[in-house]
Amino acid sequence: MKRLSVILVAVFLITAMFTATGVLAQSADEISSRVEVEGWKYVIDSSDNMVDTSQYKKDGPYTIGYVTIFMANSWSAQMKEEIVREAERQEEVEGIQHINAQSSVSGQISAVEDLVAKGVDAIVIDPISPEALVGALESARENGVPVIAISSTIPAEQVTAWVGRSDYDYGNVTAKWLVEKMNGEGNVVALSGIAGNSTAQSRWQGAKDVFDEYPDIEILTREFAQWGFAQAKTAMSNVLAGYSNIDAVWSGGGAMTQGAMEAFESAGREMVPMVGEANNGFLLDWIEASDQGFESIAFNNPTSHSAIGMRLALKALKGEPIPESVYATGPYILGLDEAKKYARPDLEDGYWTGHTLSEEALEELWGK
Numbered sequence: 001m002k003r004l005s006v007i008l009v010a011v012f013l014i015t016a017m018f019t020a021t022g023v024l025a026q027s028a029d030e031i032s033s034r035v036e037v038e039g040w041k042y043v044i045d046s047s048d049n050m051v052d053t054s055q056y057k058k059d060g061p062y063t064i065g066y067v068t069i070f071m072a073n074s075w076s077a078q079m080k081e082e083i084v085r086e087a088e089r090q091e092e093v094e095g096i097q098h099i100n101a102q103s104s105v106s107g108q109i110s111a112v113e114d115l116v117a118k119g120v121d122a123i124v125i126d127p128i129s130p131e132a133l134v135g136a137l138e139s140a141r142e143n144g145v146p147v148i149a150i151s152s153t154i155p156a157e158q159v160t161a162w163v164g165r166s167d168y169d170y171g172n173v174t175a176k177w178l179v180e181k182m183n184g185e186g187n188v189v190a191l192s193g194i195a196g197n198s199t200a201q202s203r204w205q206g207a208k209d210v211f212d213e214y215p216d217i218e219i220l221t222r223e224f225a226q227w228g229f230a231q232a233k234t235a236m237s238n239v240l241a242g243y244s245n246i247d248a249v250w251s252g253g254g255a256m257t258q259g260a261m262e263a264f265e266s267a268g269r270e271m272v273p274m275v276g277e278a279n280n281g282f283l284l285d286w287i288e289a290s291d292q293g294f295e296s297i298a299f300n301n302p303t304s305h306s307a308i309g310m311r312l313a314l315k316a317l318k319g320e321p322i323p324e325s326v327y328a329t330g331p332y333i334l335g336l337d338e339a340k341k342y343a344r345p346d347l348e349d350g351y352w353t354g355h356t357l358s359e360e361a362l363e364e365l366w367g368k
Contacts, residue, residue, distance in 0.1 A: 042302040042330055042354060046323035051161055056146045057319030058121065060092035064310055065115035065145075067125040069152070069197070070103045073227050073254055074279065074350030078357070079151075079303040081365055083124065085357060086307035090314060103194065103226070105132045112136040115145075122146045122313035124306060129196055130154040146316040150305040153198045161322050163309045165329035167199050170253070170299045171206025173332065174275040177297045178248050181273040185216035186247030189239050191256045193227040200224070203252045211250075220246065227254025229262075229281075236263035246272060253277035253299060258285055258349075261294075277301060278330070280366070281349025283339045290336050298339065300330030302354035330354035 066083055068076055080098065087093040097120055101107035108128050113136055115123055123140055127133055127149050137147050137158050146160040154162060178188070188211065193200035204222070211217050220243055225231035232255065240246070240263060249272060251257040257276040264271055271294040276282045278300040286296050305328055312322050330353070333339055342353045344366075351366040 042304060042328045042356075043308065043326060044329060045327040047325040049156075049324040050321040051316075051324050053146060053160065053316035053322060054319045056122075056144060056160075056316045058144075058317055060121075060317070061094035062092055062121040062314065062317055063095050063097060063119070064093060064313060065112075065118075065120035065123040065125075066096050066098045066306070067108060067111045067115070067123060068098070068100050069108070069126050069128045069194070070226075071100045072103070075227070075254060075301070075303060075352055077350065078352050078355060078365065079126075079306045081361060082304050082355065082357060083306035083310050085361055086310050090310075092314065093310075101128060103128070105129045109133060109136045112140055112147075116140050116143050120145065121317055122148065122310075124148045124150060124309040124313055126151045126306075127154050127198070128152070128194070130158060130198060134158060146313055148309040148313045148316075150309040151199065151301075153202060156324050160316055161309075161312050161324055161326065163305045163312065163326045163328060165301060165327060167202035168206035170301075171203040171208070171250075172210055173206075174297055174299060175207035175210035175250060178250055178273060178275060179210060179214060179217065181295060182217065182248050184214050187218050187220050187243070187245055188248050188250055189220050189236070189243070189246055189260075190222040190250045190252075191225050191232055191235065191260060192222060192252040193224065193254060193256075195224045200252055207250050225256050225259065227252070227256055229255035229259040232256035232259030233263045233266075234259075236260040237267065240264065240267045240269060248272050249274040251275045251277070253301065255279065255281065257296070258282050261285055261289065275299075278333050278342060278353040279349070280344050280347055280351035280353070283333070283343040283353070284345065284349065286339050287336065287343060295336075296339075297335075298333035300333060300354045301352075302328050302330050302356075303352050304328060304354070304356040307356060 099111035149159040149162045151164050223235040225235045273295050276296045276298045278298040315322050347366040
């Protein structure tokens with residue numbers, strides 16, 4: 001990896017204590033001039049490998065296919081809004097064709113095949129299962145359709161380029177924080193997203209590698225809750241009924257930590273340290289629960305991956321070289337003061353702090 005040539009904007013520095021864990025300790029407002037997103041937040045690095053996209057060069061206007069894993073949580077909703085708003089800013093984009101796979105592997109395969117058959121010019125996709133998508137993605141590229149994967153990791157050879165962040169670091173950094181709060185011993189409940197999804201697995205692997213170093217820490221159970229509030233509340237309620245001694249909750253993000261907190265409250269159990277992600281509902285709950293001594297750390301996963309992915313797709317359609325991988329991440333929210341800084345009481349719980357949307361767009365999407 002080589003650090004990008006960037007413009008520094010003096011806000012959102014990631015605390016230096018995390019540099020040894022693999023988190024890129026740069027400003028979250030550093031801007032990547034290399035992929036020409038000057039003025040855009042959160043792009044902090046890219047691979048040295050540049051992809052020759054001359055085979056995809058064609059005249060516009062362009063129709064972009066957009067394939068999501070699901071639309072069941074607010075992060076997915078905000079990420080869709082990012083690509084829609086970006087399309088409106090790009091004169092050469094004629095339209096976006098969105099297909100929601102509804103958490104179905106076969107649904108994503110069919111979505112890619114359908115979009116290619118309909119003649120879209122490029123595809124931006126959050127892949128649910130890289131292994132299952134091999135054939136469909138290869139067929140798309142053979143038909144002259146560049147494929148930009150976003151968020152969930154995927155082998156580089158399967159796509160034209162990828163935009164995302166290190167999910168392994170998410171798990172690793174947050175688990176280290178949790179271990180410190182537990183003084184290296186105790187019982188942990190783990191909540192993960194979707195079984196088999198690369199994001200869920202990478203986050204858990206990062207955490208597990210930390211927990212495995214501490215023989216006095218026991219993982220009581222790992223539950224899959226689809227990153228959802230209701231699913232996590234149900235899962236945690238069942239766990240609380242089965243275990244009387246829980247010292248911490250490691251959560252793979254989404255709205256799962258909120259669900260876990262409500263389950264603890266409903267069961268009349270004392271709050272324990274929990275890992276969260278920087279969505280507004282969780283930050284507001286964290287602030288409220290801090291009166292009871294609740295502590296947390298929140299990972300910031302930008303919803304702008306989709307918009308950056310579309311920009312890469314447009315460059316590919318113009319035959320311009322693009323980085324094989326682009327890394328876009330936000331700062332960790334390390335304590336209560338930072339939670340208060342990022343929380344937006346004027347917006348709905350579904351709002352996510354890492355974004356590139358205008359205030360007008362945020363009000364339309366999440367205004368109360």
